[in-house]
Amino acid sequence: xxxxxxxxxxxxxxxxxxxxxxxxxxxxxxxxxxxxxxxxxxxxxxxxxxxxxxxxxxxxxxxxxxxxxxxxxxxxxxxxxxxxxxxxxxxxxxxxxxxxxxxxxxxxxxxxxxxxxxxxxxxxxxxxxxxxxxxxxxxxxxxxxxxxxxxxxxxxxxxxxxxxxxxxxxxxxxxxxxxxxxxxxxxxxxxxxxxxxxxxxxxxxxxxxxxxxxxxxxxxxxxxxxxxxxxxxxxxxxxxxxxxxxxxxxxxxxxxxxxxxxxxxxxxxxxxxxxxxxxxxxxxxxxxx
Amino acid sequence: xxxxxxxxxxxxxxxxxxxxxxxxxxxxxxxxxxxxxxxxxxxxxxxxxxxxxxxxxxxxxxxxxxxxxxxxxxxxxxxxxxxxxxxxxxxxxxxxxxxxxxxxxxxxxxxxxxxxxxxxxxxxxxxxxxxxxxxxxxxxxxxxxxxxxxxxxxxxxxxxxxxxxxxxxxxxxxxxxxxxxxxxxxxxxxxxxxxxxxxxxxxxxxxxxxxxxxxxxxxxxxxxxxxxxxxxxxxxxxxxxxxxxxxxxxxxxxxxxxxxxxxxxxxxxxxxxxxxxxxxxxxxxxxxxxxxxxxxxxxxxxxxxxxxxxxxxxxxxxxxxxxxxxxxxxxxxxxxxxxxxxxxxxxxxxxxxxxxxxxxxxxxxxxxxxxxxxxxxxxxxxx
Numbered sequence: 001x002x003x004x005x006x007x008x009x010x011x012x013x014x015x016x017x018x019x020x021x022x023x024x025x026x027x028x029x030x031x032x033x034x035x036x037x038x039x040x041x042x043x044x045x046x047x048x049x050x051x052x053x054x055x056x057x058x059x060x061x062x063x064x065x066x067x068x069x070x071x072x073x074x075x076x077x078x079x080x081x082x083x084x085x086x087x088x089x090x091x092x093x094x095x096x097x098x099x100x101x102x103x104x105x106x107x108x109x110x111x112x113x114x115x116x117x118x119x120x121x122x123x124x125x126x127x128x129x130x131x132x133x134x135x136x137x138x139x140x141x142x143x144x145x146x147x148x149x150x151x152x153x154x155x156x157x158x159x160x161x162x163x164x165x166x167x168x169x170x171x172x173x174x175x176x177x178x179x180x181x182x183x184x185x186x187x188x189x190x191x192x193x194x195x196x197x198x199x200x201x202x203x204x205x206x207x208x209x210x211x212x213x214x215x216x217x218x219x220x221x222x223x224x225x226x227x228x229x230x231x232x233x234x235x236x237x238x239x240x241x242x243x244x245x246x247x248x249x250x251x252x253x254x255x256x257x258x259x260x261x262x263x264x265x266x267x268x269x270x271x272x273x274x275x276x277x278x279x280x281x282x283x284x285x286x287x288x289x
Numbered sequence: 290x291x292x293x294x295x296x297x298x299x300x301x302x303x304x305x306x307x308x309x310x311x312x313x314x315x316x317x318x319x320x321x322x323x324x325x326x327x328x329x330x331x332x333x334x335x336x337x338x339x340x341x342x343x344x345x346x347x348x349x350x351x352x353x354x355x356x357x358x359x360x361x362x363x364x365x366x367x368x369x370x371x372x373x374x375x376x377x378x379x380x381x382x383x384x385x386x387x388x389x390x391x392x393x394x395x396x397x398x399x400x401x402x403x404x405x406x407x408x409x410x411x412x413x414x415x416x417x418x419x420x421x422x423x424x425x426x427x428x429x430x431x432x433x434x435x436x437x438x439x440x441x442x443x444x445x446x447x448x449x450x451x452x453x454x455x456x457x458x459x460x461x462x463x464x465x466x467x468x469x470x471x472x473x474x475x476x477x478x479x480x481x482x483x484x485x486x487x488x489x490x491x492x493x494x495x496x497x498x499x500x501x502x503x504x505x506x507x508x509x510x511x512x513x514x515x516x517x518x519x520x521x522x523x524x525x526x527x528x529x530x531x532x533x534x535x536x537x538x539x540x541x542x543x544x545x546x547x548x549x550x551x552x553x554x555x556x557x558x559x560x561x562x563x564x565x566x567x568x569x570x571x572x573x574x575x576x577x578x579x580x581x582x583x584x585x586x587x588x589x590x591x592x593x594x595x596x597x598x599x600x601x602x603x604x605x606x607x608x609x610x611x612x613x614x615x616x617x618x619x620x621x622x623x624x625x626x627x628x629x630x631x632x633x634x635x636x637x638x639x640x641x642x643x644x645x646x647x648x649x650x651x652x653x654x655x656x657x658x659x660x661x662x663x664x665x666x667x668x669x670x671x672x
Contacts, residue, residue, distance in 0.1 A: 098530055098573060101504035101507070102395060106395070106401060107434050109400040110400070110433055125604075137573075137604040139603045141632075141633070142601075142632065142633065152548070153548060155601075155603065156544075156603070157548035157549050157552055159633070163654035167654055182395065182476075183395065187398055235551040235552040237555050238565075245570070246546075247547040247548070250547055276559070277555075278655050
């Protein structure tokens with residue numbers, strides 16, 4: 001079991017003919033992801049690695065059953081492409097694209113909510129259920145199957161946490177990058193809810209970072225409803241306020257979003273805090289055994 | 290992109306928000322000229338992008354118009370918290386009866402705009418939130434796809450006790466501010482204070498507008514202004530999505546991923562003798578050329594004693610990036626210690642390229658191991 005995706009998931013790639021779209025499609029196919037179709041307006045009729053390309057998402061869904069759409073599209077058309085996927089009835093949309101205008105993200109998020117769809121991203125590395133399905137850009141050799149669910153605001157940190165767990169023989173049920181922008185399509189709490197319901201996830205690891213109040217909100221949910229043990233790490237304890245650390249979301253503004261406030265809220269919800277990245281594996285190991 | 294007060298006021302004014310009269314001066318003579326035309330007492334305001342101008346002497350009242358030039362000269366010369374002003378705004382002095390606060394920002398968790406109205410203006414809203422939170426009213430714009438209606442705004446503004454003409458005028462201004470926020474891809478749009486004058490007018494006296502950098506393609510004029518102020522290298526980095534922040538320590542950092550970079554900074558900071566010289570996140574567009582730019586930027590840091598590279602090859606072709614690093618090391622005959630951890634797609638090629646030019650490669654997944662190696666190399670201990 002897993003969350004969001006498994007070996008039966010059928011995937012559409014929007015922006016499949018672009019450089020990144022094609023490269024990543026090749027990686028995913030090699031690793032066993034079931035990519036059934038691609039979309040690039042104006043490129044209908046082509047094939048990428050034997051995957052048929054359509055001009056619109058509507059045409060793709062008329063020809064194939066599709067569970068998830070994965071987007072490698074330029075930021076300026078991200079909103080249009082996400083709304084197109086949702087309008088075509090696709091219920092899970094993964095937006096890899098970086099630097100999407102936040103006003104567009106607000107609109108997509110509102111639309112997804114209205115249509116009961118899940119939008120993961122933007123600026124997400126995607127989702128992986130190790131040995132079953134990868135939807136995104138995560139390097140597969142960092143992951144292995146097992147009982148730990150990981151949700152991360154940062155892409156590359158998710159890779160490192162998974163790899164460090166694998167190094168001591170602990171695998172993952174699913175790993176979700178929730179995206180690093182100011183506004184995320186799906187919030188941390190929503191991902192925790194999914195892990196809480198997944199019977200094969202025994203422990204959940206939150207990889208958070210400074211900025212926003214996602215971790216504080218998650219702490220409230222964990223205290224009230226979470227039935228599984230949680231380990232959390234917050235990146236950026238040494239970050240000075242007012243400086244934006246790469247991610248649109250990683251900034252301590254007006255006293256809000258500091259690592260200290262997040263760690264305190266999570267501790268109050270009985271979450272095990274890893275002060276540094278390398279402390280995560282031993283904390284997880286204790287909870288599993 | 291944070292705009293200067295005078296730029297924000299120009300935009301607000303274009304949308305029909307009444308603002309205090311005045312203009313931008315870059316010389317004392319221009320300041321004197323603007324004051325002469327206004328023919329009333331003025332305020333000379335330093336145009337810098339840092340908070341707390343007033344306390345730092347960047348805002349000066351001038352009653353005697355003959356003194357405007359001399360005072361403008363002082364303000365133009367004075368740095369505020371290390372920043373040189375772009376000019377001074379010479380603005381009519383208004384007779385304040387009441388000051389209020391109007392602002393719009395984004396609630397990051399719900400992903401919707403939040404309108405904030407406060408019956409106390411002219412001070413930092415965070416300060417008011419601490420001492421009298423009852424004066425602040427927040428409203429969620431439930432549907433960001435839709436405009437707000439006049440009746441909604443009137444009900445909001447009524448909460449701070451305004452009545453009659455002031456109520457409708459302030460509601461109108463709020464509607465215009467929301468339009469600016471939406472059409473300019475605002476992260477923050479703020480009028481602080483909005484002044485109700487003794488003469489019964491409602492005027493925007495100070496303005497803040499911060500625009501989403503990711504949306505600048507929709508605002509070519511502002512984008513040009515931003516680009517004009519950047520170096521060629523900074524432009525190349527921005528185009529590739531890389532972010533650099535100067536931090537003044539002794540360890541240069543190049544990381545693929547902001548979270549990874551922050552986690553690495555945290556670990557380096559555990560050694561009292563080490564601190565990051567910079568934050569540098571490559572984004573997902575690594576090429577050989579980008580890494581050349583990254584290396585050169587890091588090498589410019591004045592206290593640099595070593596470079597730490599931490600990369601993952603997911604979307605990033607790290608084997609290409611390694612070529613750029615190697616090129617800089619060869620061409621500059623560098624002998625500064627460089628430690629690199631690089632994992633993911635095509636990691637073996639990456640290691641080979643870097644090892645050939647003397648980079649210390651850590652092949653384990655734990656960044657901590659690489660930081661420990663760096664510390665040992667430099668002969669320093671953790672606290």
